[in-house]
Amino acid sequence: MKGRMGKILTIARRDFRAILFSRSFLFFILGPLFPVVVASMAGGIGASVQGAAGPARIGVAMADTDTAMVTEARAALNQPLPRLPGTIVLDRPANSPQEVSAILKDGAGQGVAAVLSGTLDDPVLSGPQPRIAAWSGDVSLLVEEARRISATGPGQARQWPEIGLRPVAQPSQVDQTGGRIRTAQAAQTLLFILTMLLAGMVLSNLVEEKANKIIEVLAAAVPMDSVFFGKLLAMLGVSFVGISIWGGVAALVIVAGGASVAFLSAPAVGWPLFMALGAIYFACAYLLLGSLFLTIGGLAATVREVQTLSMPVTMAQLLVFFLASYSLGQQGQPVELAAALFPFSSPFAMLARAATDGALWPHLLAIGWQALWVVIIVRTGATLFRRTVMKSGPRGTKRGLFRMLHQSTRSFRQA
Structure with a gap:
């Protein structure tokens, strides 16, 4: 068994040295790195392009009073829910699908991805189906907070309770x-x-x-x-x-x-x-x-x-x-x-x-x-x-x- 193992190691050393000190070994090492570099560059370019488009926001096309309530509600909810979509006030109505399409096209540079119109009692969210489906719950919360502010009066900020955080070293099962x-x-x-x-x-x-x-x-x-x-x-x-x-x-x-x-x-x-x-x-x-x-x-x-x-x-x-x-x-x-x-x-x-x-x-x-x-x-x-x-x-x-x-x-x- 010892003689057989010696022969195996002899063949292994011969092939190992022949491959390790060959020119092709350098290309073998560098080969897998090229896709990684290309993927990193593509990811960086994609992130740059995505950042240039800006975050997706909701365009508010409502009456001045309702628009003010929605804007204040979004500011009030920023503390407990900072990931809610941002809002931007629009200066044009959105009463028809054609007007909504025009707003989404013209407001692309401002990140307008959906339009909130109607009134606080009868709000309407218009936009692409995947977007409005994902934002429906957020807009419902936003409109409800705007109604509360409208009922209590502007400037009556909600007092959010302080939550004590107690981290533990052991994660849950x-x-x-x-x-x-x-x-x-x-x-x-x-x-x-x-x-x-x-x-x-x-x-x-x-x-x-x-x-x-x-x-x-x-x-x-x-x-x-x-x-x-x-x-x-x-x-x-x-x-x-x-x-x-x-x-x-x-x-x-x-x-x-x-x-x-x-x-x-x-x-x-x-x-x-x-x-x-x-x-x-x-x-x-x-x-x-x-x-x-x-x-x-x-x-x-x-x-x-x-x-x-x-x-x-x-x-x-x-x-x-x-x-x-x-x-x-x-x-x-x-x-x-x-x-x-x-x-x-x-x-x-x-x-x-x-x-x-x-x-x-x-x-x-x-x-x-x-x-x-x-x-x-x-x-x-x-x-x-x-x-x-x-x-x-x-x-x-x-x-x-x-x-x-x-x-x-x-x-x-x-x-």
Whole structure:
């Protein structure tokens, strides 16, 4: 076993150094940063354009007395309800749909999104259906306060009671559960994006070495399954280097921008252990998908065949992610157990479980289960590669898939 591990590490060091010190690695690191920069610029431009339009307000087109009452009511409600829509006094009537349309068109620069007309006894709110539906309750409160001021006389401000605030360190169970679910969803999404982004590098690895006849030299000196394991470990190491650089850049951007992740609640196992489990489950997800991609790349003759064969796997992985996401809302149900047992969805389901459940023993079982399937897939892929590409090994082609899996697992135990 020690000699086999040495061969695996030798292949891993060879591939890791070759990739890390290549020119393409720089573009690999910078590639994902371009969409982030473009999205940030687009968000800044959108916010600037939205800010130029100004906040949406209600245009008041009523009699002078009613308009004064509505304006005073809005000022009175500003203390307890500062998020109520603002008002602006209009100097033109709005008694018909045509007049309302003209006001909304001409008052766009002032942020007029709806028009309040009629009287305090019979108010009318005109505007686009989504806007007036969202503002109907606010306008009802505004008109009711205007009626009170009209009845009591202007200048009779309402005395709002002072509310004592008593914060507690422990959040409510509802807030804690909801926050942990958001943390689980964010972790699952990040794990899926990183896995799909980085595992694709494995696809073309063997295709290039087959074309250069390098794989024949490696196969003559090192067992094929050791070659597969070494290449997977090398690509996993490169992936961790990339994640470290991207994580450092993201941390600098967050600190420089004064942003935070306060909307994410602390996971049930605590942040340090959750981050460690995240790294472990990323490695498991990467090795599972990477071993499958490595098998596909080994069987394909050209890059075009690699792309054709990898498409169904990519779509299937998307379905796997949906299964893990759905199981998050079905905790304790059979679907969650199925997502945890299915090898390719197990890392996503178990990482989400770490955010919502503090038990640690299921993670030990899950990591061992996922590692077993990595071994099975790599052994099977190496066997198929020897028999179909290298044309070596037994010629018996009638053995079933289950017998091949059993043989691969038995040879691994003997090693």
